[in-house]
Amino acid sequence: MKNKKEFTQFIDSLRADFIENKEQWENKTLEDYLEAVSRYTEDIDGYYKNTNQEIDLEKVDWQIFADVLKGSSFYE
Template sequence: MTKQEFIRFIEHLRKDFIQNKEQWENKTIEDYLEAMSRYTEGIDGYYKNTNQDLDLEKVDWKIFSDILKGSSVYK
């Protein structure tokens, strides 16, 4: 994922939150950031379960976008 693709992803995420807020698990920035921390701790399990072999010691734009998206539904 390029930087520009990541920027478009962030804009899409923002619009999704505005339009579908009721579907998001974390509706405040505090809850979202807390979920982001917990999701990041366990993201290796997500990648293992989806058969994705990624080096989580070298985070790129794709991994960061996965964290942001996953945090929207992670409790």
């Protein structure tokens, strides 16, 4: 994800996925989802390590935001 426009399109697709596949999402309420966002953000370095991605988490970009939001949909 290179820019704000792509990130906005990603958010729109994430919203559509939630509407169409809500039963598949682990976190169905805003409260649960925001809690998962917080916890997933704390653990995202493990995700990148497990997927062999060298990401500098001190320089957050649109792709990292997208990864956090997507991962939080199923993070327990």
